[in-house]
Amino acid sequence: MRYARRAVAVLALTVLATTTACSVEKAGDGNGGTDAAxxxxxxxEFLIGMSQANNAEPYRQVMNDDITxxxxxxxxxxxxVSDAAQDNSKQVADVENFISQGINLLIISPNEAKPLTAVVKKAYDQGIPVIVLDRKVxxxxYTAFIGGDNVAIGKAAGEYYAKTLLPQGGKVAEISGLPGSTPAAERAQGFREGIASNPKIEIVATQTAEWLREKGQSVMDAMLKAHPDIDAVYSHNDPMAEGAYLAAKAAGKESAIKFTGIDALPVPxxxxxxxxxxxxxxxFQYPTGGREAIDMAKxxxxxxxxxxxxxxxxxxxxxxxENAAQVYTELGGKQ
Structure with a gap:
């Protein structure tokens, strides 16, 4: 990337293990499985099922667009593409439906890890290559996982707070993603690692807004009532950060509080x-991985x-x- 010197971590291909031949050679059992080899x-002709966690999140809509x-x-x-609408049982049913349709490959971004593990394994055991995208099971x-290092992203955010945003310390409110989703847990963990070098930074409140802007606004409204002296808001994604900003603006505090998010979608x-x-x-940029998933499917x-x-x-x-306009252009931002 031309802006690599500003990158916290360059795009990396980390091979922890490679799939064995059985992941693409297992014959189906006659119930929808495929012999990929x-x-x-x-x-x-190949039919690919994309099981999305929740199309209501802008990040996931961009992911769908990148894939299609x-x-x-x-x-x-x-x-x-199927939309689980943040419902684990619906996403399980969506994957079951894809299996019954005889898809050649499954791409899934799980709503939560544990509830989706069994049905992903079912598809994989029937010989269907499975690409797990963004959130883990x-x-x-599964055949492959593609996604960002959420611990590293959270840590980068924490280090930004410790060294640049709140070098003298301050009170931070954390608005977290959906409980049970791996990015929420990992972004929280990484942030705490990142601020550890500055003991004057204190997380005074943590509450989930389930990745949604409107919930971010209502959560922030409640936080401001309980902690009117908040200095900054660490949000696990940009929509929740924007919602928090709106709540602060309604309270006349938008200029007194600093806000950060994660995703950096190159859209207006x-x-x-x-x-x-x-x-x-x-x-902090969190690539959708949609194009990479199709490249791997190919x-x-x-x-x-x-x-x-x-x-x-x-x-x-x-x-x-300082670099927002440049990065927006380099990521192919839509006007």
Missing amino acids: AQCGSGK NAAKDVPGFKVV EGDA SGGIKAVEQGRLQAT KILVDCQKDVPKTTTLGTTQITK
Whole structure:
């Protein structure tokens, strides 16, 4: 990247393990499973099921767009997207439905890890290659995981607070993502590691807003009533940070409190523009991985590649007002 010197971590491909041949060679059991090794190759039609956790989150809509747009460039690829609407049982049913349709490959961004583990394993055990995107499941019964290092992102945010945003210390409110989702736990953990070097920073309140802007606003409203002397808000994503900003503005405190988020979507309503326009002090890029997922699907289904990386880790970039416009352009930002 041309802005690599500002990157907290460059895009990295980390191979923790490679899939064994059985992950793409297992024959189906007649109930929707596929023999990927027998069916792979160019000039064929492939049905890909994309099980999304919640389309109401802007990040996930951009992820869907990245997947469907990338798939258009691969002859023979057809992607069907389902929306779990933040409901674990619905997402399980969505995956069951994909299995019954005889999909050739499953991409899934789980709503929560534990409730989706069994059905992901079911698809994998039936010979369907499974790409887990963004959020993890338990165990390793899947073909590949693609996502950011949320501990590293949270730590980068914490270090920004410790050294730049609140070098003299201060009181921080944390607005967290959906409990049970791995990014929420990891972003919280990393942030605490990052601020550890500055003992004058105190997290005075932590509450979930489930990744949603409107809930971020209501949560912040309650936090301000309990802690009117908050100095900064660490939000696990940009929409919740924007919601918190609106609550502070309604209370006449938007200029007294500093806000940061995570995602940095290159769209007009995303975090990069919020930084550029002064509502957020910083955001940290969390790539959707959508294009990378389709690239890996092509390797599995079209190129018949048996050994694909078990884990692909996407890097992050710290975005402040100084580099927001540049990064927005370089990420192909929409006007």
